[in-house]
Amino acid sequence: MELTRMRRSRALEAVGYDAATARLRVRFRHGGTYDYLGVEPEVVEGLRASAHPWTEWRERILEHEVERVET
Numbered sequence: 001m002e003l004t005r006m007r008r009s010r011a012l013e014a015v016g017y018d019a020a021t022a023r024l025r026v027r028f029r030h031g032g033t034y035d036y037l038g039v040e041p042e043v044v045e046g047l048r049a050s051a052h053p054w055t056e057w058r059e060r061i062l063e064h065e066v067e068r069v070e071t
Contacts, residue, residue, distance in 0.1 A: 001016040008053065011029060015027070017041075022039055023035050024043075024047075026061070034066050034069060036062075036066050038064050043057060
């Protein structure tokens with residue numbers, strides 16, 4: 001999954017989304033990478049367009065099942 005850098009975010013380094021599986025991958029600036037499962041496309045679009053992505057979209061994303069990605 002290709003990740004896009006999140007230049008405006010202090011918390012997020014990069015995000016990627018696989019629409020076929022509705023899987024959102026989030027790499028945090030502190031170094032952890034997580035996959036959130038079943039994330040709706042509109043949540044991803046809002047996250048990418050936001051001036052404060054994690055602040056504004058954190059609650060909606062954390063509603064989903066999560067898996068830590070080992071890198």
